[in-house]
Amino acid sequence: MSMEIKIREIKEEDVREAANLIVRLKKFNSEHDPLFSLNEKIEESVVSYLKSAIKLETRDAMIAESSNKIVGIVMADVNDRIFYEPLKEVRITELYVLPEFRKGGLGRKLIDAIVEKEKKKGCSVLTVEFPTENLVAHKFYTGLGMRSIISVYGKKIN
Amino acid sequence: MRNEGESGGEIYNDLALKNSKYFQGKIQTLPKVPITSLDDFSIWYTPGVAAVSNKIAQDKDLSFEMTWRWNTVAIITDGTRVLGLGNIGPEASLPVMEGKALIFKYLGGVDAIPVPINVHEKEKMVEVARALEPAFGGINLEDIESPKCFYLLETLRESMNIPVWHDDQLGTAGATLAGAFNALKITGRTPKDSKIVFFGSGAANVATVKLFKAAGFDLNNIIMVDSKGILHPEREDMDNLMITNPWKYELGIQTNAERRKGNIENALEGADLLVAASHPGPGVIKGEWIRKMNKRAIVFALANPVPEIWPSEAKENGAEIVATGRSDFPNQVNNSLVFPGVFRGALDSRTRKINEDMIVKASQELANFAAERGLNSNYIIPTMEDWEVFPRVAATIADSAVKENFARIKLSKNEFLERAREIISKNRMMIEKLMKDELIEVMVK
Numbered sequence: 001m002s003m004e005i006k007i008r009e010i011k012e013e014d015v016r017e018a019a020n021l022i023v024r025l026k027k028f029n030s031e032h033d034p035l036f037s038l039n040e041k042i043e044e045s046v047v048s049y050l051k052s053a054i055k056l057e058t059r060d061a062m063i064a065e066s067s068n069k070i071v072g073i074v075m076a077d078v079n080d081r082i083f084y085e086p087l088k089e090v091r092i093t094e095l096y097v098l099p100e101f102r103k104g105g106l107g108r109k110l111i112d113a114i115v116e117k118e119k120k121k122g123c124s125v126l127t128v129e130f131p132t133e134n135l136v137a138h139k140f141y142t143g144l145g146m147r148s149i150i151s152v153y154g155k156k157i158n
Numbered sequence: 159m160r161n162e163g164e165s166g167g168e169i170y171n172d173l174a175l176k177n178s179k180y181f182q183g184k185i186q187t188l189p190k191v192p193i194t195s196l197d198d199f200s201i202w203y204t205p206g207v208a209a210v211s212n213k214i215a216q217d218k219d220l221s222f223e224m225t226w227r228w229n230t231v232a233i234i235t236d237g238t239r240v241l242g243l244g245n246i247g248p249e250a251s252l253p254v255m256e257g258k259a260l261i262f263k264y265l266g267g268v269d270a271i272p273v274p275i276n277v278h279e280k281e282k283m284v285e286v287a288r289a290l291e292p293a294f295g296g297i298n299l300e301d302i303e304s305p306k307c308f309y310l311l312e313t314l315r316e317s318m319n320i321p322v323w324h325d326d327q328l329g330t331a332g333a334t335l336a337g338a339f340n341a342l343k344i345t346g347r348t349p350k351d352s353k354i355v356f357f358g359s360g361a362a363n364v365a366t367v368k369l370f371k372a373a374g375f376d377l378n379n380i381i382m383v384d385s386k387g388i389l390h391p392e393r394e395d396m397d398n399l400m401i402t403n404p405w406k407y408e409l410g411i412q413t414n415a416e417r418r419k420g421n422i423e424n425a426l427e428g429a430d431l432l433v434a435a436s437h438p439g440p441g442v443i444k445g446e447w448i449r450k451m452n453k454r455a456i457v458f459a460l461a462n463p464v465p466e467i468w469p470s471e472a473k474e475n476g477a478e479i480v481a482t483g484r485s486d487f488p489n490q491v492n493n494s495l496v497f498p499g500v501f502r503g504a505l506d507s508r509t510r511k512i513n514e515d516m517i518v519k520a521s522q523e524l525a526n527f528a529a530e531r532g533l534n535s536n537y538i539i540p541t542m543e544d545w546e547v548f549p550r551v552a553a554t555i556a557d558s559a560v561k562e563n564f565a566r567i568k569l570s571k572n573e574f575l576e577r578a579r580e581i582i583s584k585n586r587m588m589i590e591k592l593m594k595d596e597l598i599e600v601m602v603k
Contacts, residue, residue: 028397099400100391100411136401 003066005106007113010061010073012054017070018063019046025096032133035154050075057121062114064097064106072097074110078121089125090118095137107140173601180602184256185263185272190226219566222295222508229581231270231296231501233258234287236278238303239326239361242438242462248274251301258300258325265548266498267578267585268505270298280306284313291318295505298497299324304361305403321504321512327365329493332500332517333539334366334433334458335373336524337491340538341479343529345454347430349375353452355429357422357443358436359384362460364405366433367413372514373521378415381425382406384436388425390414423447431456434466442466445475454478460491479535488536495524495540499551502578506552508566509559516558523554545582552578 010018023046029036039045053061053075064072075094081087092114097106115126128146130137178184191202200206214220222228237251238244255272262270273290277283287297287310297320299310307324314322323329342352354375356363359382371377382389389410399407418424422443426432427450434443439459443466448455457477459465462484469480469487481489500520504512527547528540540547553575559565569577592598 024394024397027394031398031401098392099396099407 005064005066005071005101005109007062007064007072007109009117010050010054010063012051014063014070015047015050015054018050018061018073019043021070021073021096021098022046022050022075022094025094029131029134032131033154035156036131060114060117061094062110062117064101064110066101071101072106072110074114076114076118078118078123081125086124088121088123089127090115090123092126092128095128108144111144173603176602178253181599184253184260218292221292222566226269227293227295228508229267229269229505230294231262231268231298231505232273232287232290232294233262233270233298233300234273234275234283234290235300236276236283236302237274238278238301238306240301245303248276255300258298261494262298262498262501263585264498264589265494265542265582266502266552267581268498268501270501280309283310284317287314287322288318291320294320295508296320296501297322298501299326301326302361304364305405307361308364308403308405315511319510321501321509323497323500323504323512324361324365325493325497326361328369328512328517329497329500330362330435330460330491331366331369332496332521333491333493333524334362334460335369335518335521336495336528337458337481337489337539338370338431338433338456339373339522339525340528340533341431341456341458341481343525344533344535344538345430345456345478349373351376351379352430353379353428354381354431354433355422355425356380356382357384357425357432357434357466358461359389359406359409360435362435363433364409366435367409369514369517369521373518377409377412380413381418381429382409382413383422383425387421388414388419390417390419392417393419423450426450428452429455431458433458433460435460436466437461438464439466440464440468440471443472445471448472448475448477451476457481458491479538481538485542489538490541491539492542494542495547496520496551499548499578500555502548502552502582503555503557503574504559506567506574506577506581507556507559507564507569509556509562509564510566511562511564512555512559513562513564516555516562519558520551520554523550548582549575549578552582 023042026038026042030038050061053059058078061073061075063070073096074092077091077093079089079091081089095107095110128141210224214224233255235251235255237246237248240246240251240254251274252272255274259270259272262268275286277286299307302310307327311322311324311327342349356367367380386395391411396407396410426447429451436442438461443459448457455477456479457472458481459467460483465482469482472480481491483491500512524540524547527550528537553571556574557571560568
């Protein structure tokens, strides 16, 4: 795609459209493990989650826009590391790019943009979370020079 | 709406069962060297044969010259997608693979060996195919489920030194392209400007779209439709397809430039050509949908044993040209027109590969062959009766293998043509002779 793509911070009026991308991502996650089955309130929850990124100092969302259409989104939390150094990390929680805008480096640009923003808040560690079975994400992030540093295991309990 | 002759082909079932039991299979090995006394085995077997083995040990390529390897093809299947029967297992696939070997022999003079395997993981299947390389001159993958078949074809083509073919993809695609060339010509269209709908996105249509691309068709004008509707980049299942079927995923992005959404009916609005390779009909494609296509519409309804729509119904609803997969209707889009000649040419040139450009040339040759005999709406593609078509396809494949620099035997196109004619007619003569002498008995009624 040769269309110009602009990356910017999310605004209130973007929330509805951006929510579609996050829902698509969560649906994709649900393919990887039954513990990621989507609940009935998914759309509503995504909207309030996105709104929290606009309000909270510790959460941000940036979008990629092409011809007035949202084609990609990244979200991140700023976390304190109370035991370790460095003291603050930016944790990528969501990254989604529409299929036809992939393979052009847009995912990387979205990460770069949010990292730049969070650096200004004192972050000097970059982490990301994604379903273990998502091999595409695994390949993408190792390609960015990242490595697995913590594991989360899960099971359903009665 | 079923006219005379529009049957499900049930009449053949009884004969097939009776004769399979009577003949106990369809192929066997036969010697091609003289055996005048048991002493001759000292030449054909030990001790003489050791000298031949020693030669080949020094130069492995001599296995193509001093054994039957030059003319052999392994028909490999795991029995997961047999005809329209689905996953019926390797044993049940054997009669089909034998039939394939029979066609290989009769139309292409190729010694093809059925190899149904009890291995289903794709990486293991790759290992099996690679392990068979020393015994064969080519590999024909057959009746393997999608998307595994895409992975196998892609991986084996890259990693083997003998040509690898998957007939359900490439054979069907080659025959479809040949028919499309002529159907478009008759209706005054060009490949580049034609709007085409592909209904069904299994092995055949995914491969056909890729071959159409190689032939100069514009993917922007192509719309693919499957059971979930029109394929487009924002369809719900696209993220999942990226993992499970990246071949289809890529086409989902590259086709359908106008980003049309909806179902098959929406897709057919304003289409010139429909290529359906979906589910056996009739009634899978409705007549009223055909009416939404452009004037002088072309319909390829390729499902077997019954096309998605009967040809009479498609014509009543405005189709000018209809092709099916059946021999009892005009315009049979039949991979048997393609693979015997393709492998004849591949083996004669001892090519390392058969790529898409070579298949496009073979399709063009098939189309030219029909055009030389006079095109009309009931004759867009040669029939199985057109014997000369097989050496013509063979020579085209062999000649393009030389030009692509894949060939290990480099003859002129005409020499390849003569060689193919000679091998094919000799094989046919042998079969006729065996029938005449009743060593091959007549069929049970």
